[in-house]
Amino acid sequence: MAYMLALFGTGAFVMRGAGCTINDMWDVKFDKMLAAGLAVLVQLNPYTIAFCLGSMPLVTIYPFMKRITYWPQLVLGLAFNWGALVGWTAVTGGMNWGVALPLYAAGVSWTLVYDTIYGHQDKRDDIAAGVKSTSLLFGDNTKAVLSVFSSSTIGLISVAGYMNGQGLPFYATVLGVGSAHLIWQLQKVDIHDPASCWRTFKSNTWFGGIILGAVLADMAYDRLYSDAAGSKEHSIQ
Incomplete structure (x- = not known):
């Protein structure tokens, strides 16, 4: 459990950084953040990896939502809290x-x-x-x-x-x-x-x-x- 907490703590930190970088500009910092996120990702089981990849569209589109809808915070919530799904699959190998x-x-x-x-x-x-x-x-x-x-x-x-x-x-x-x-x-x-x-x-x-x-x-x-x-x-x- 300590190992999983360390992995998810690191993953949350670097992917939040990636999302914030997208929000400001597309540059090399974003590439570095994704590389760090990938290093965490490959430590998990295949089912969890698939769930993690499912969050990328939400992370990517969030910065543009504030010009489209009054609900960008909803998209942010969908992206930020994906870990609730990923964490369950990482620990149990399945989904409840x-x-x-x-x-x-x-x-x-x-x-x-x-x-x-x-x-x-x-x-x-x-x-x-x-x-x-x-x-x-x-x-x-x-x-x-x-x-x-x-x-x-x-x-x-x-x-x-x-x-x-x-x-x-x-x-x-x-x-x-x-x-x-x-x-x-x-x-x-x-x-x-x-x-x-x-x-x-x-x-x-x-x-x-x-x-x-x-x-x-x-x-x-x-x-x-x-x-x-x-x-x-x-x-x-």
């Missing part, structure tokens, strides 16, 4: 859509939340440049719309947890701490203040940590429960 699909959808919904907040920093420049975003689309209704996407994020993560057989620590952390953090974001952010938008956007690293903490707490609980049950059974014998 009942778990991976709601997790993927939750990531897309979460991306719409944090990247819409991020986009409010640049809305004046975007208007001047003639580009589109959900920040401009939602406007003064941003908080109301993002409350729907925040609820969807929590709900879909919970569905994924249910389909994967997660336990009480997972739900308590996701529904309690995770929900509280997203509510705090929407209450705290001032969409007309770029500094506030930046701080709130950055706080989403904590939300990611909360979800990771929910998984780890559930694993620890299962381990302790299993050990306790095993000790009890041994004592009886």
Whole structure:
């Protein structure tokens, strides 16, 4: 598991760099990023490699979406969260859509939340440049719309947890701490203040940590429960 985390951490870093480079310009840096991504890719099983390659069209077209649609953040979410599908196949060698699909959808919904907040920093420049975003689309209704996407994020993560057989620590952390953090974001952010938008956007690293903490707490609980049950059974014998 540590090896997989290292691979996916590296892959996420370099492919995000590749996507950001496309967003700015096509140059040699993009080639270097893809080469680094390929070095990670070949460490995975063939089924996972096929899934990874499926994300490339999304990574490539995203930078152009802001000139076509007010929903470029949706395309960004589809690209950024492809790892939910890839990660499952890398670990299991197959696909359980009942778990991976709601997790993927939750990531897309979460991306719409944090990247819409991020986009409010640049809305004046975007208007001047003639580009589109959900920040401009939602406007003064941003908080109301993002409350729907925040609820969807929590709900879909919970569905994924249910389909994967997660336990009480997972739900308590996701529904309690995770929900509280997203509510705090929407209450705290001032969409007309770029500094506030930046701080709130950055706080989403904590939300990611909360979800990771929910998984780890559930694993620890299962381990302790299993050990306790095993000790009890041994004592009886």
